[in-house]
Amino acid sequence: MATTTLTNDSLIVAGKRVPRMAFGAMRLADPQIWGPPSDREHSVRLVRRAVELGIEHVDTADTYGLGVSEDILREALHPYPENLLISTKIGQVQPRPLEWVPVGHPWFLRHQCEMSLRRLGTDCIDLLYLHRADPSVPFLDQVGALRELQQEGKIAHIGLSEVDIEQVDTARSVITVAAVQNIYNLTTRTWDDVVEYCSQAGIPFVPWFPVMNGDLARSGGVADRIAAETNGTPAQVALAWLLARAEVMCPIPGTSSITHLEENVAATDIELSHEQFAALDAAGTH
Numbered sequence: 001m002a003t004t005t006l007t008n009d010s011l012i013v014a015g016k017r018v019p020r021m022a023f024g025a026m027r028l029a030d031p032q033i034w035g036p037p038s039d040r041e042h043s044v045r046l047v048r049r050a051v052e053l054g055i056e057h058v059d060t061a062d063t064y065g066l067g068v069s070e071d072i073l074r075e076a077l078h079p080y081p082e083n084l085l086i087s088t089k090i091g092q093v094q095p096r097p098l099e100w101v102p103v104g105h106p107w108f109l110r111h112q113c114e115m116s117l118r119r120l121g122t123d124c125i126d127l128l129y130l131h132r133a134d135p136s137v138p139f140l141d142q143v144g145a146l147r148e149l150q151q152e153g154k155i156a157h158i159g160l161s162e163v164d165i166e167q168v169d170t171a172r173s174v175i176t177v178a179a180v181q182n183i184y185n186l187t188t189r190t191w192d193d194v195v196e197y198c199s200q201a202g203i204p205f206v207p208w209f210p211v212m213n214g215d216l217a218r219s220g221g222v223a224d225r226i227a228a229e230t231n232g233t234p235a236q237v238a239l240a241w242l243l244a245r246a247e248v249m250c251p252i253p254g255t256s257s258i259t260h261l262e263e264n265v266a267a268t269d270i271e272l273s274h275e276q277f278a279a280l281d282a283a284g285t286h
Helices: 040-052 068-077 106-120 139-151 165-172 192-201 222-230 234-245 258-269 274-284
Strands: 010-013 016-019 057-059 085-090 092-096 099-102 125-130 155-161 177-181
Touching: 016 057, 040 068, 040 258, 068 085, 068 106, 085 106, 085 155, 106 125, 106 139, 125 139, 125 177, 139 155, 139 165, 155 165, 165 177, 165 192, 222 234, 222 274, 234 258, 234 274
Parallel strands: 057 085, 085 125, 125 155, 155 177
Antiparallel strands: 010 016, 092 099
16 A cells, blocks of 8 residues: 655645645544553654644644643644644543543633643644533533633634534634534535535534444445545545545544554545545445
C-alpha cells in the first residue's frame, strides 16, 4: 500500500485554509480513552508523522484521556506551526472509562477552556467546540459562555458538535458557527440534513467516526469491490466517498497506528467515478 502527502484539496476552516483531510487525536490516549497510552513516545511520533504527511488540522478534546491527548499534542508540536489548526472540545466529562456525560454550566465550560489552554500551551484556542449540548442548561447559555470566552480572546472560533439544524440556527443568532462536528460516515447517515444545511450555508462539516462499519466494511461488499477497482482499501474508499459527498466535508479519522494514518492520508488520492460514488451512496442508505 503506497503512502502519499496530501493534495491541494483544501477548505477554509476557522480562518485557516487547510487540507480537507484532518487528524482526530482521540486515539493518542489509552484504548479506553481514560489515561495515557502505554507508549507515549509512539503517540508523539504519530502526531509528528501526521504533520509530515501534510495534515494541518488536528482535532482533540479535553476528555480524551482526561487531558492526555492535549498534553501529547503540545509535546509533539509546540511551538505550533503558523499554518496548523488545532481544535478542541469542552462541555463533557468522563466519570468512568468509555462513558461521557454532557455538562454545560457556563462556569464549568470556562474552567474546561482554561485547562485546555494550559495543556495546549497557548493563549488562544483556534477552534473550540461545544462537545455536547447539556439538556439541563439552556442552550444559549452554553453558547453564550463560549461567546464570552471568544470576546476575551481565549477562543478564535466557535464550533458545535452533535447538533441538529435548529440548534445550529439558534446558535447562529448570537455567534458565527465556524464548524459543525457530528458523527457521519457511509453507513451512519443520521445527519444527512445537517450536511445539506452546512453545504448551503458554507459551514465546514467535520464528521467524527468517518470510516464506516457493519456490512459495507466486510469482504465482498460494495466498498471492497470499489477498493479493488481503485487500488485502495475499503477504509480509503469510505473516506473518498465522504470527500466527494460535500465540498464542506473535513473528515477527522483517528488511529493509534502510523500505518493506518498513512493509509488515511492516501485516501485523498482516490477519485471515485460517478458510478462508484452512486453505488456507495445507495448501499449506505440501506
